[in-house]
Amino acid sequence: xxxxxxxxxxxxxxxxxxxxxxxxxxxxxxxxxxxxxxxxxxxxxxxxxxxxxxxxxxxxxxxxxxxxxxxxxxxxxxxxxxxxxxxxxxxxxxxxxxxxxxxxxxxxxxxxxxxxxxxxxxxxxxxxxxxxxxxxxxxxxxxxxxxxxxxxxxxxxxxxxxxxxxxxxxxxxxxxxxxxxxxxxxxxxxxxxxxxxxxxxxxxxxxxxxxxxxxxxxxxxxxxxxxxxxxxxxxxxxxxxxxxxxxxxxxxxxxxxxxxxxxxxxxxxxxxxxxxxxxxxxxxxxxxxxxxxxxxxxxxxxxxxxxxxxxxxxxxxxxxxxxxxxxxxxxxxxxxxxxxxxxxxxxxxxxxxxxxxxxxxxxxxxxxxxxxxxxxxxxxxxxxxxxxxxxxxxxxxxxxxxxxxxxxxxxxxxxxxxxxxxxxxxxxxxxxxxxxxxxxxxxxxxxxxxxxxxxxxxxxxxxxxxxxxxxxxxxxx
Numbered sequence: 001x002x003x004x005x006x007x008x009x010x011x012x013x014x015x016x017x018x019x020x021x022x023x024x025x026x027x028x029x030x031x032x033x034x035x036x037x038x039x040x041x042x043x044x045x046x047x048x049x050x051x052x053x054x055x056x057x058x059x060x061x062x063x064x065x066x067x068x069x070x071x072x073x074x075x076x077x078x079x080x081x082x083x084x085x086x087x088x089x090x091x092x093x094x095x096x097x098x099x100x101x102x103x104x105x106x107x108x109x110x111x112x113x114x115x116x117x118x119x120x121x122x123x124x125x126x127x128x129x130x131x132x133x134x135x136x137x138x139x140x141x142x143x144x145x146x147x148x149x150x151x152x153x154x155x156x157x158x159x160x161x162x163x164x165x166x167x168x169x170x171x172x173x174x175x176x177x178x179x180x181x182x183x184x185x186x187x188x189x190x191x192x193x194x195x196x197x198x199x200x201x202x203x204x205x206x207x208x209x210x211x212x213x214x215x216x217x218x219x220x221x222x223x224x225x226x227x228x229x230x231x232x233x234x235x236x237x238x239x240x241x242x243x244x245x246x247x248x249x250x251x252x253x254x255x256x257x258x259x260x261x262x263x264x265x266x267x268x269x270x271x272x273x274x275x276x277x278x279x280x281x282x283x284x285x286x287x288x289x290x291x292x293x294x295x296x297x298x299x300x301x302x303x304x305x306x307x308x309x310x311x312x313x314x315x316x317x318x319x320x321x322x323x324x325x326x327x328x329x330x331x332x333x334x335x336x337x338x339x340x341x342x343x344x345x346x347x348x349x350x351x352x353x354x355x356x357x358x359x360x361x362x363x364x365x366x367x368x369x370x371x372x373x374x375x376x377x378x379x380x381x382x383x384x385x386x387x388x389x390x391x392x393x394x395x396x397x398x399x400x401x402x403x404x405x406x407x408x409x410x411x412x413x414x415x416x417x418x419x420x421x422x423x424x425x426x427x428x429x430x431x432x433x434x435x436x437x438x439x440x441x442x443x444x445x446x447x448x449x450x451x452x453x454x455x456x457x458x459x460x461x462x463x464x465x466x467x468x469x470x471x472x473x474x475x476x477x
Contacts, residue, residue, distance in 0.1 A: 091219065091275055092345060095419075096390055096427025097473040098180065099136050099455065100145030101125055102436045105187035106233065106240035110446055117187070117446050120149070122437040128460070129167065133175040135456060136433055139466060140473035144172060145222065145279070145392075145429060147182025150207060151189040157203065160210055169215060180220040180277045183208060183264070186230055186240065194242035195234045195253040198330070201260045208264045212271045220275045222392075223264035226349060227257035228306040229281045239444045248325040251305075255326040255334065258309045262337040269343070276339060278347035279392035280306060281354070282381075284373040288359025296358040304384070307346075311385050312338030345426065346385070347392025350374050352399045352407060367403065371410045375417065382423050390427030391415065395453035396465070397439065404465030412472060430455055430469055 102119045109115070125132055136144065148164040155161060172179045184204060192200040208223060224230070230240075235253035238245035242253065268274040283303045287296040301316035308315040312335065315322070323331065355365065355373045382389065394411060396404040411428065418425040434454040438446050450458050455466040 091273070091343065092277075092426070093476070094426060095476045096143055096345070096429070097141060097469075097476050098143035098145060098427065098429035099139075099141045099433050099469075100180075100182075100393070100429055100431045101132070101147075102432040102434075103147045103149060103182070103185050104443065105149045105151065105185065106443060107187065108240055108444055108446060109243060110444075115446055117438070117443050118149075119437060122448060123434050123458070125434070126164070126167075129171050130174070131460070132433060133171050133177060135460065135462075137175040137177060139455070139470040140477065141469070142176060142178055142473075143180060143220075143427075143429075144177040145180045145182060145431070146172065146177075147185050147222075147225070149187060150184050150204075151187055154189045154203075154207055157189075157191050158206065160207075162214060165211070165215070169218070178220065179218055180222055181211075181218045182222045182225050182279075183211065184223065184260070185225040186233070188241065194244075195230060195256055196242045196244060196249050198256060201256055201263075204260045205263055205267065208267050212268065216272075219273060220277045221264070221268050222277055222279050222347070223268070224257050224261040225279050226281050227261055228254060228303065229349075230257050231306075232281075233442065237442075239442060247321075251319075251322045251325045254306060255309070255322065255330050258306060259330055259334050262310060262334055262339060265339055266337045273343070275343045275345065277345045277390075277392070279349055280347050282348035282350045282374075282377070284350075284355040284370075284377040286355065286357050286373055288357050288361050292359035299356065299358065307381070307385055309334050310339045311387065313385065341387060344387055346387045346389040348374075348378060348381070348389055349393035349431075350391050350411070351394055351397040353397055367399070367407055367410055371414050374411070375414045378414075378418060378425065379423065382418075388424040388426055390425070390429070392427075392429050393431035394428065395431055397451070397453050401452040401463070404463060405468040408465055408468055408472070428472075430465070434458065434460070 102123065104117060104119045106117050107114055108117055120126055133144070146168055148168055152164055153160055153162065169179060171177075188194065188200050189203075192203065194200075204224075231250055231254035233240040234242045234249075235244045235246070236250035242249065244250075244253075265276045268276070281303075283299070285296040285300040285303070287293045298318050301318045305315055305319045305322070307313070308319075352365075352367070352370050355370045357365075378389070391411060394407070396407050399407060408430070415425040415428065432454060434456045435458040436451040436453055438444075438449055439451040439453070440449070454463070455469055456462050
């Protein structure tokens with residue numbers, strides 16, 4: 001259906017939030033959800049599109065000169081098998097047990113000035129790299145989500161300093177860890193103005209090409225970590241990087257992050273027998289009452305947009321206004337590279353705080369209710385996209401630190417239940433190795449307060465959840 005016809009059918013374009021892209025330096029992040037009711041029934045699978053431009057693009061002529069220029073053509077993946085035919089080819093185990101090192105580095109506004117968050121510096125990981133990787137390997141974990149900040153690897157445009165990556169990959173080899181390479185984790189080099197500006201997209205492609213040319217061994221990649229969270233925090237909530245707070249900027253940043261990711265995946269795919277091992281925020285939206293169903297569904301449709309764009313699935317009408325805020329050239333480039341099924345493990349970043357109840361409920365969320373919400377949402381997700389998936393991040397975030405083992409056991413049980421029903425729920429990653437800093441404020445107040453979510457605490461002592469995780473790793477070897 002053409003976009004014009006769709007708009008006439010809808011009668012209106014969806015709007016939410018202030019327009020105009022004005023930076024907001026005083027906007028607090030939303031509080032974590034704290035209520036839950038029974039999730040909705042699964043919707044019908046969405047239809048596929050040969051190209052998203054059939055729905056979203058108003059025409060290249062109108063968009064020329066106001067966005068990203070057309071990039072050179074990239075190799076495409078082979079034609080996709082029928083949807084819901086999920087292969088488990090070689091390269092990854094049938095169930096992945098992984099861990100990762102927190103390395104976020106967005107810009108935030110704090111105490112009247114712009115501040116660069118640096119989670120690697122806060123944890124002291126680089127000074128203790130060998131000891132930290134030895135601790136992880138000692139648990140029996142062999143898969144390691146690992147990224148060095150792009151801004152430190154490319155301090156000037158086109159000038160690369162590979163020191164940190166040389167050290168990181170050598171350390172992985174010493175300790176028998178298979179790296180899942182993370183190339184962009186919420187922050188950009190200083191010579192790019194932000195995620196809403198298109199300049200970084202082609203710069204990222206050049207960085208990916210340079211990485212692939214230097215390092216021939218890595219096969220598993222998360223090119224852009226959590227595109228949707230990057231876009232929300234930079235363009236919707238006004239707390240990171242661009243610090244904008246409008247629907248228009250949110251959708252623009254989301255499209256830019258998606259484009260950078262799918263083109264990076266295509267480059268990796270053309271260069272080697274590589275895998276996209278994804279990591280994306282996975283919100284569970286549930287309604288407190290029947291009156292709240294529409295609100296929950298609309299929130300779900302906005303959250304699904306990042307997956308729709310990646311996989312070439314027709315987005316819901318409620319998010320069709322992306323075409324009003326994103327240049328047609330950007331959407332065409334995304335549509336040219338839908339991510340297929342082969343060598344793909346889509347990532348669900350699922351935390352206790354990932355459940356949002358729309359409406360009111362008096363009782364607090366139980367662990368069991370949060371897990372039930374994920375179970376329902378993951379089944380809904382698979383019905384829509386038909387891709388192999390894993391829990392690419394989890395921890396006790398939103399619970400007491402002592403609840404870590406119980407949360408882990410329940411989440412693994414949920415994944416095993418899905419696997420028993422034939423769903424390819426194929427792994428889990430505790431994120432992260434050690435405690436993090438200021439994540440209970442979404443990094444908005446970078447004052448060095450510990451967020452107790454690590455397998456190891458800030459002093460490198462193992463928590464009870466580390467012992468539970470070691471047992472899991474050994475049982476799934």
